[in-house]
Each structure stands twice: as structure tokens, then as C-alpha cells.
Amino acid sequence: MKRRRSLIEKLVGVRELPVIVLFAGLFIYFALKAPNFMELQGLLDDARQYAPYAILAVGLTLIIGSGGIDISVGSVLGFSTVLLGVILSRTGSGLALAALLAIGAGTAFGAFNGYAVAYLKLQPVVVTLSTMAAARGLAYVIAGTGISSIALPDKAGWLQEATNSTSAPVLLAIAIAVAGALVMSQSALGRKILAIGGNEAATRFSGVDVQRVKLAVYAITGALSGIAGVITAGMFNSATTDAGLGYEFEAITAVLIGGTSITGGEATVVGSVFGVMAAAVLSRGFGLMGISEHWRMMFLGLILITSVLLDRVRKYAARRSAVGGAGL
Amino acid sequence: MTKPHKRIPKELPTFLFLVALCTALALTKHSFASASNLRTMGTDAAAIGIISVGMTAVIITSGIDLSVAAVLALSALVGGEMIANGHVALGCIAALATGAACGLLNGTLITIGRMPPIIATLGMLYVLQAGATLYSNGGQCVILQHNELAFLGRGFTPLGIALMVFAAGMFAMKYVRAGRYVYAIGGNEEAARLAGIKPGAVKMGIYVLSGLLAALAGLVTMGINSTFQANDVVGYELAAIAAVVIGGTSIMGGEGTVFGTLIGVGISTVLRNGAILIGLDPKWTQAVIGAAILLAVLVDRLRRK
Amino acid sequence: MMSRRLAIVCAVLLALAIALAGCGKSAEKSASAPKGKRTIVFVFKLVGIPYSNACERGAQQAAKDLGVNVEFTGPAKGGDVAGQIRIIENQISRGVDAIVISPNDPNSVKPVIEKAMKRGIKVFTWDSDAPDTKRIFYVAAADDVGIGTDIVDKLAKDCGGKGKIGVMSGGQGALNLNLHVDGVMKGLKKYPGMSLAKPIIYNNDQPQQAQSGVAGLLQANPDLVGIACVNSPGPPGAARALVAAGKSGKVKIWGLSMPSENKQYLKDGTVNGLILWDPAKLTWVTAKLVNDYLDGKQPVDGMDVKDVGKLKVGKNGVVIMPGVVITKDNVDQFNF
Numbered sequence: 001m002k003r004r005r006s007l008i009e010k011l012v013g014v015r016e017l018p019v020i021v022l023f024a025g026l027f028i029y030f031a032l033k034a035p036n037f038m039e040l041q042g043l044l045d046d047a048r049q050y051a052p053y054a055i056l057a058v059g060l061t062l063i064i065g066s067g068g069i070d071i072s073v074g075s076v077l078g079f080s081t082v083l084l085g086v087i088l089s090r091t092g093s094g095l096a097l098a099a100l101l102a103i104g105a106g107t108a109f110g111a112f113n114g115y116a117v118a119y120l121k122l123q124p125v126v127v128t129l130s131t132m133a134a135a136r137g138l139a140y141v142i143a144g145t146g147i148s149s150i151a152l153p154d155k156a157g158w159l160q161e162a163t164n165s166t167s168a169p170v171l172l173a174i175a176i177a178v179a180g181a182l183v184m185s186q187s188a189l190g191r192k193i194l195a196i197g198g199n200e201a202a203t204r205f206s207g208v209d210v211q212r213v214k215l216a217v218y219a220i221t222g223a224l225s226g227i228a229g230v231i232t233a234g235m236f237n238s239a240t241t242d243a244g245l246g247y248e249f250e251a252i253t254a255v256l257i258g259g260t261s262i263t264g265g266e267a268t269v270v271g272s273v274f275g276v277m278a279a280a281v282l283s284r285g286f287g288l289m290g291i292s293e294h295w296r297m298m299f300l301g302l303i304l305i306t307s308v309l310l311d312r313v314r315k316y317a318a319r320r321s322a323v324g325g326a327g328l
Numbered sequence: 329m330t331k332p333h334k335r336i337p338k339e340l341p342t343f344l345f346l347v348a349l350c351t352a353l354a355l356t357k358h359s360f361a362s363a364s365n366l367r368t369m370g371t372d373a374a375a376i377g378i379i380s381v382g383m384t385a386v387i388i389t390s391g392i393d394l395s396v397a398a399v400l401a402l403s404a405l406v407g408g409e410m411i412a413n414g415h416v417a418l419g420c421i422a423a424l425a426t427g428a429a430c431g432l433l434n435g436t437l438i439t440i441g442r443m444p445p446i447i448a449t450l451g452m453l454y455v456l457q458a459g460a461t462l463y464s465n466g467g468q469c470v471i472l473q474h475n476e477l478a479f480l481g482r483g484f485t486p487l488g489i490a491l492m493v494f495a496a497g498m499f500a501m502k503y504v505r506a507g508r509y510v511y512a513i514g515g516n517e518e519a520a521r522l523a524g525i526k527p528g529a530v531k532m533g534i535y536v537l538s539g540l541l542a543a544l545a546g547l548v549t550m551g552i553n554s555t556f557q558a559n560d561v562v563g564y565e566l567a568a569i570a571a572v573v574i575g576g577t578s579i580m581g582g583e584g585t586v587f588g589t590l591i592g593v594g595i596s597t598v599l600r601n602g603a604i605l606i607g608l609d610p611k612w613t614q615a616v617i618g619a620a621i622l623l624a625v626l627v628d629r630l631r632r633k
Numbered sequence: 634m635m636s637r638r639l640a641i642v643c644a645v646l647l648a649l650a651i652a653l654a655g656c657g658k659s660a661e662k663s664a665s666a667p668k669g670k671r672t673i674v675f676v677f678k679l680v681g682i683p684y685s686n687a688c689e690r691g692a693q694q695a696a697k698d699l700g701v702n703v704e705f706t707g708p709a710k711g712g713d714v715a716g717q718i719r720i721i722e723n724q725i726s727r728g729v730d731a732i733v734i735s736p737n738d739p740n741s742v743k744p745v746i747e748k749a750m751k752r753g754i755k756v757f758t759w760d761s762d763a764p765d766t767k768r769i770f771y772v773a774a775a776d777d778v779g780i781g782t783d784i785v786d787k788l789a790k791d792c793g794g795k796g797k798i799g800v801m802s803g804g805q806g807a808l809n810l811n812l813h814v815d816g817v818m819k820g821l822k823k824y825p826g827m828s829l830a831k832p833i834i835y836n837n838d839q840p841q842q843a844q845s846g847v848a849g850l851l852q853a854n855p856d857l858v859g860i861a862c863v864n865s866p867g868p869p870g871a872a873r874a875l876v877a878a879g880k881s882g883k884v885k886i887w888g889l890s891m892p893s894e895n896k897q898y899l900k901d902g903t904v905n906g907l908i909l910w911d912p913a914k915l916t917w918v919t920a921k922l923v924n925d926y927l928d929g930k931q932p933v934d935g936m937d938v939k940d941v942g943k944l945k946v947g948k949n950g951v952v953i954m955p956g957v958v959i960t961k962d963n964v965d966q967f968n969f
Contacts (some may be wrong), residue, residue, distance in 0.1 A: 075461060122626070149808040236740065245712060292709075293680060305447075305448065359853060364852065557683065604834065604853065610833060
């Protein structure tokens with residue numbers, strides 16, 4: 001017999017609802033209060049700037065859903081950016097090959113993370129902490145001493161054009177998000193990821209190759225970091241050695257605001273995307289209203305704390321009504 | 329009858345690594361082992377070392393505190409302002425109180441709010457870092473014109489204070505009941521609760537302690553520099569976590585020692601100092617640090633097998 | 634499950650589309666900047682440090698003196714290229730009259746500068762340049778490379794042109810600091826009797842790293858005669874290291890730093906001198922020149938600005954205002 005759902009549970013029962021409400025609320029507030037907020041070109045530019053974060057957030061959703069975490073995504077993005085710049089400016093290779101290698105490098109870092117987590121059974125936070133330092137370090141190494149920025153040569157013109165003047169990055173981010181959402185909700189891989197995040201031991205006993213799945217999610221995220229790195233190089237017109245610095249915390253914040261549970265087993269790519277969109281809207285709104293960046297960061301922190309507290313309320317309510325319904 | 333197989337003490341591999349590192353450096357550069365270099369390393373390690381002790385306890389309870397650097401900054405600025413205006417004792421108390429209050433907030437979110445520690449402290453990191461900048465009028469420096477806290481920062485004092493904190497931590501975790509509770513909660517919280525331990529109270533205490541130690545580290549920092557600015561300690565939380573992890577404490581909780589963290593802090597400090605002594609090209613520093621963390625964790629994994 | 638979520642998402646997007654259609658028109662009518670008043674926005678590399686606060690003071694003073702709206706902003710984190718681009722795009726959306734940038738990375742602002750100029754917004758740079766872009770002119774108090782050479786010249790004079798010196802910078806990824814270091818290296822070549830003690834210390838803008846780095850350098854090079862610092866935490870950190878090692882006064886320190894952070898060390902001789910400029914004055918002068926340009930007046934070589942001095946206007950729109958050398962003799966007259 002289906003148990004009755006309490007009022008609280010009905011309100012916040014849908015995992016993505018809080019972040020969608022947050023996004024809509026912020027959007028409407030700024031549409032009314034922030035001058036020129038609704039200017040279409042401006043909104044599109046804002047979306048474009050946040051595309052790399054959205055791409056990272058998709059990968060992180062999968063990883064966090066499996067019960068892991070990856071704080072190296074920003075550094076891997078940075079390495080990919082620098083690798084692209086180095087290959088384009090110091091060798092004769094064309095854009096396509098350079099981009100492929102950059103994405104390949106990202107995948108390699110991801111695969112390394114995955115291997116260490118899945119097969120060497122090291123803790124994700126620790127492995128990715130070391131990769132975070134190593135990838136950033138290697139970016140400095142291949143750039144060379146005293147080089148902080150490599151201008152992209154003309155053969156990268158197509159990339160710069162695509163990332164700066166068109167909505168290609170946004171469309172790409174949406175495509176990746178749709179793919180991620182479909183994987184998580186419709187595919188066997190998605191089911192396995194959530195099963196592992198929910199109860200790894202039980203999942204292993206039921207015959208699932210946990211190690212392969214874990215390797216896959218980290219490798220996928222590495223590839224996505226590489227893609228985000230290529231896009232960033234195009235948007236910045238250059239490969240900067242500090243590219244991606246701090247992106248991991250912004251992306252993880254968006255994923256958590258979006259409703260994915262940090263303990264694993266419950267994930268929503270749609271929520272993560274809305275989380276990034278909420279951050280984008282906040283940035284544009286505050287910027288147009290002239291509110292300082294410090295207040296924006298503080299606000300972001302408060303939103304994170306509140307949205308996760310809300311998630312706890314939801315779980316608490318669900319547990320209470322379950323107990324109540326069973327007549328205990 | 330076969331002799332029982334003696335378990336390798338968990339800190340041995342990392343301790344040996346530290347010894348090997350120091351020996352290699354001392355042989356290559358004699359000045360490494362000088363008193364003045366020891367003082368340099370001690371001053372370098374003091375603040376991170378102090379917060380690492382609190383971080384160890386937090387991580388053993390399977391938690392984490394990403395906000396320590398921001399707590400340090402806010403406490404230092406609050407106390408520093410008073411000290412600069414002539415109220416040294418009051419300023420120190422204010423700093424410690426700020427640290428404890430921030431820790432209390434973290435603890436409340438985690439115990440009563442039932443928030444996962446990584447999220448609660450990440451959110452607090454954003455809030456407190458922005459708060460510290462806004463509090464100091466957009467990031468202005470606090471300058472102690474008369475070096476009022478120099479008694480904390482002179483000579484070997486920072487190292488001495490840090491070592492005392494480590495000693496207290498080691499003692500507390502082993503011989504004080506609350507210390508053993510920390511391990512129990514980290515190992516199996518439900519079992520601990522059933523055994524009569526109050527996990528909520530212990531956790532709350534641990535996060536308050538973490539905040540207090542962050543504030544102490546802030547006072548020592550101001551003692552060394554006679555100045556403080558909101559961005560001075562950005563990234564210290566990751567350095568503390570790295571030290572704890574290199575020292576053999578598991579992020580999963582339930583095991584680990586403060587002594588291990590001491591070795592971890594030692595390894596990172598020696599690496600930083602050694603890199604400069606041997607003239608290592610700076611472009612390699614980050615990569616070396618990443619490799620060091622990985623190596624330490626791999627060694628620890630092998631030890632467990 | 635999926636269909637319910639999909640339905641909710643679609644409903645929200647529909648609501649937004651309606652809001653878009655409805656609010657779009659009304660918001661665009663509202664003023665982007667205070668009605669009628671000219672708006673100049675300074676976008677710095679970051680906000681929340683003493684240097685940026687000093688610049689902001691200059692901007693606020695300019696607003697008062699010129700009677701126009703002058704704003705100051707920037708990302709909250711250092712080295713945030715993406716954040717700075719976002720902020721500039723917001724200003725373009727607002728439709729301000731002029732944007733003045735000190736770019737974290739000169740290449741990355743090229744597209745946004747073009748976009749702004751296309752919309753009729755005038756773009757300038759100050760403090761750090763983006764030379765390969767459409768910016769109208771650049772105002773600075775020094776050449777990024779030249780100032781490094783100047784520091785070495787001062788250091789060489791105090792060291793008698795002989796000996797080993799150390800160099801300290803901030804972050805390896807900071808372009809302007811790397812240019813200063815290039816200048817230091819160039820300057821060193823002029824003094825065959827002087828050499829570089831390796832490694833170059835990177836203090837990552839942290840006082841502790843500055844102190845420990847120099848202490849380590851001293852340990853490895855007991856014959857060090859001088860230290861050249863190219864970022865603000867450098868000279869005080871180096872000074873602390875010297876004091877702890879008992880070498881105050883024996884090793885010379887010259888650097889780019891704010892006098893307020895070095896007062897005690899300048900006075901007791903641990904730091905020999907600083908080369909800088911008043912960030913507030915620099916920002917004020919820039920605001921004035923930008924305001925004049927919006928009125929149709931170009932900066933003229935040799936023009937005299939009250940309280941500042943004569944401006945040099947060179948090729949490629951580079952405007953140089955006089956900098957200052959700060960020593961124990963004049964440190965008290967500066968308020969930054």
C-alpha cells in the first residue's frame with residue numbers, strides 16, 4: 001500500500017524543485033530589479049561564460065552520484081587549456097589534433113583518478129587532491145618558467161570565433177547535459193552508478209563490476225574537463241596557466257545546490273544544470289545592480305547551506321511520514 | 329608455538345620517509361640542519377601545523393573542516409583590530425572567541441542541522457571569507473605598529489607553540505576520554521551512540537576546537553608578521569588536509585594519529601624548504617607536492633594490505 | 634519519475650518565457666546607469682586588497698571632482714580571468730559610457746573590448762595593458778618591464794654593482810609580475826659583476842611564503858647581497874627574514890610595494906627603498922583623461938596635471954604618469 005506523503009514531502013519531494021524555484025525566483029527578481037537584465041544578447045553571453053562550469057557539473061554529478069568526489073576538475077581543465085596552447089603555438093599541428101590531444105589528456109587524468117579510486121582503493125578526496133596539485137604543476141611545467149599566458153595563433157581562429165561569437169558553447173553544454181541526464185535516468189550505467197552510490201557492497205554482491213563503473217565516471221569527467229579546457233582557451237583567446245583555478249568548488253557548489261546528494265545514490269543532472277544557471281543569473285543580476293563580488297560569494301555560500309538544509313528537511317519529513325504510515 | 333606477527337606501527341613508513349628526506353637534504357646542503365634553518369621551518373610550519381591538529385580530530389570523526397582558513401582570517405582581523413588599538417589581551421580573547429563561535433556554527437549545522445560536514449564547511453568558507461574581507465573594509469591590512477604580538481612570533485616561539493598544541497593533541501586523543509570518543513564515533517557512530525557516547529556533543533566540541541585552534545594560528549601568524557590581510561592564508565585548509573592525509577589518517581575516519589599529522593606537516597615543510605635550498609625550478613613545485621601526497625597515500629595503502 | 638520531472642521543467646521554462654516576453658520591454662526602458670549622468674566603470678584584476686582599495690579611493694575622488702559617476706569593481710579572487718570577463722560583459726549590458734580595465738590576462742579581454750567598442754562604449758586600460766586590442770589608450774605609472782629594470786638599478790647602486798641577488802615574485806601565473814621579472818633579468822645583464830641566486834621565490838601573495846622563501850634563499854646563499862621584489866608582500870616578508878637571521882641592513886632590499894606595509898622596515902633600514910606610484914592618483918588621473926576623452930579631448934604629451942606632474946604620451950596610446958621612489962626620507966608623506 002502506498003504510504004501517505006506528508007505536506008512537507010509533497011512540497012519538496014521532487015529533488016529538483018528547490019533549485020528550479022531558486023533559479024526562477026532569482027531570474028524573476030533580477031528581471032524586475034536589475035537594469036537591462038533581460039537583454040537577450042547579455043543573457044546569452046552570461047550563459048556562454050558559464051558553459052564550462054555546466055560541463056564540469058555534469059561529470060561531477062555522475063561522480064558524486066557514485067559516492068565519490070573530484071576536486072581536480074579545475075586543474076585538469078587548466079592542463080588541457082595549456083596543452084592546447086602549447087601544441088598550437090609550438091608545433092605545426094592543427095586545431096583538430098591539438099583539441100583531440102587536450103581532451104585526451106583530460107581523459108587520461110580522469111582515468112588515473114578512476115584507477116586509483118577503483119582499483120587501488122584510495123579515497124577520492126585524497127587522490128583528486130593530489131591530481132589537483134599535479135595537473136596544475138604539469139601545466140606550469142609544459143608552459144615553461146615565467147610563461148603565464150600563451151596567445152592562440154591564427155589557426156585557432158575557428159575556435160575563438162565559435163566560443164566568443166556564437167552560442168556553440170551553450171549548445172554543447174546543453175547537449176552534454178541532456179546526454180548526462182539520459183545516461184543517469186535511462187541507461188544501465190546510470191542505474192549502476194546510483195546503486196554504487198547508494199550501497200556499494202550490496203551492488204558488488206549483486207554482480208556489478210563496480211570498479212569498471214567507477215573508472216568510467218572519473219574518466220568521463222576527465223574528458224569533460226578537457227572539453228571545458230578547449231572551450232576556455234577559445235573564450236580567453238589564450239592558454240593561461242591559471243585557467244580553471246577554483247572552478248571545482250563553484251561546480252561542486254552548483255551540483256549540491258541542484259539537489260544531488262553528497263553521500264551518493266541520488267543524483268540529478270537537471271538539478272546541477274539549474275544550479276549552474278542559478279549561479280549565472282546571480283552573477284549577472286548582482287553585476288548589473290552594482291553589488292560587490294564579496295556579497296555575491298557570501299550569498300552563494302548561504303544558498304548552498306540553505307538548499308542542503310532543505311534537503312535534510314525533506315529526508316527528515318519522508319522518514320517521519322514513513323514511520324507514521326506504518327503505524328509505529 | 330609461533331610468535332605473533334608484530335604489526336608495523338602505522339606512522340613508521342611516513343616517519344622513515346621524513347627521515348630519509350631530511351638526511352638527503354642535510355647531506356646535499358649542510359645548512360639544512362642548522363639551527364637557523366630549523367627556526368625558519370618552524371615558523372613556516374607553525375600556523376598550518378596548529379590548524380592541522382584540529383583537522384586531524386575532525387577527520388577522524390569522518391568529518392572535514394574546509395572553513396579553517398577563513399575562520400583564521402576572520403578571527404585574526406577581529407582580534408587584530410583591537411590589538412592595534414592597544415587592547416592586546418582583549419584582542420586575543422576576541423580572536424579566540426570568534427574562532428570558537430565560527431566553530432560552534434559549523435558544529436550546529438553538522439549536528440543539529442545534520443548537514444554533511446563537507447557541505448556545511450564549504451558554505452561557511454564562502455560566507456566567512458567574504459565576511460572577513462567585508463569586515464576589514466574591503467580587505468584592508470591590520471597593522472600592529474608596535475609589534476604587539478611579537479612575543480608569539482619571535483625566534484623559536486611559533487615552533488614551540490605548535491609543538492605544544494601537537495603534544496596536547498596527542499595526549500588528549502590517547503588518554504582523555506573525549507579523545508577516545510572521537511575515534512569511536514569515527515569508527516562506527518551508531519555503535520558509539522549505543523555505547524552511551526553522545527556523538528552530537530563530541531562532534532560539536534571537535535568543530536569548536538577546530539575553530540579555536542584556527543584563531544590561535546591566526547594570533548601566531550600576526551605575531552610573526554605584525555600584519556594581517558584577509559587573503560593572507562587562502563589555501564591553508566587544503567595544506568592542513570594534505571598534512572593529515574600524508575600523515576596516514578584516513579579520510580574515512582575512525583583511525584589516524586596526531587603524531588602522524590606532525591610527520592605530515594614535517595614532510596610538507598621540509599619539501600618546501602628543501603626545494604629552495606637545492607634551487608629547484610619553481611615550475612616543478614606544485615607537481616612535486618601532488619606526487620608527494622600520492623606517494624604518501626600509496627605507501628599507506630600498501631601498509632594496510 | 635522522468636516524465637514528472639520533465640513536466641515540471643517544461644512548466645518552469647514556459648513561465649520564464651512568459652516572464653521574458655512581459656518583462657523584457659519594461660526592464661529595457663529603465664536606466665542602465667543613473668539617468669543622464671555619464672558612467673565610467675573601472676574593472677580591476679581583483680577587489681579586496683589594499684592596492685585595489687587605494688585605486689577605488691582614487692575613483693571615488695574622481696567622481697566627486699569630475700561630477701560624473703565613477704564605479705570600481707573586479708572579481709573577488711586573484712587571477713580570475715573568467716570572472717573579470719563576466720564583469721566586463723555585465724558593464725556592456727548596462728550600457729555604460731566607458732570601461733577602464735586592468736586585465737588579468739591581456740589576450741582574454743580582446744573579444745570583450747571589441748564587443749564593447751562595437752556598442753559605442755569606449756574602452757581604456759590602466760595599471761596593466763592589453764596592447765594588442767582596440768583599447769583607446771593605456772595609463773600607467775611605469776612600464777611593466779621597465780620597472781623591473783629600475784628596481785635592479787637601485788639595488789645595484791646600493792650593492793656597488795657586485796654580488797649575488799635574489800628575486801621574489803608572487804604567482805607563476807601572473808602576467809604583469811612575470812613581465813616585472815623579465816625586466817629584472819634584463820637589468821641584471823647590465824651589471825656583469827652581479828648574478829642571480831636560484832631559485833626565483835614565488836610567494837603566492839602570502840606573507841609566510843615570502844618570509845620562508847627568502848629565509849631559505851639566505852640559508853643556501855650566505856653571500857647574498859640583495860633582494861629584488863616585484864609584488865607587495867615581498868619587501869616586508871624579505872625584511873622579516875633578514876631580521877630573524879640578523880642580517881638586517883647587510884642585505885639590501887628594493888621592491889614594488891606599498892609604503893604603508895613597509896614603514897617600520899624603511900625607517901630602520903631593513904628595506905632600502907620602494908618604487909611605486911600612488912594607486913589612487915593613477916586611477917584619478919585615468920578617470921580624468923577618460924572623462925576628457927569623452928568630451929572630445931585627447932591626452933597630450935607633456936600635459937601637466939595638478940598634484941601629479943607631467944604626463945608622457947607615447948606610441949600606441951601609452952600614457953605614463955610619474956611614479957615615486959619611496960625611502961625612509963619620504964615614507965611619511967604617503968597615505969597608501
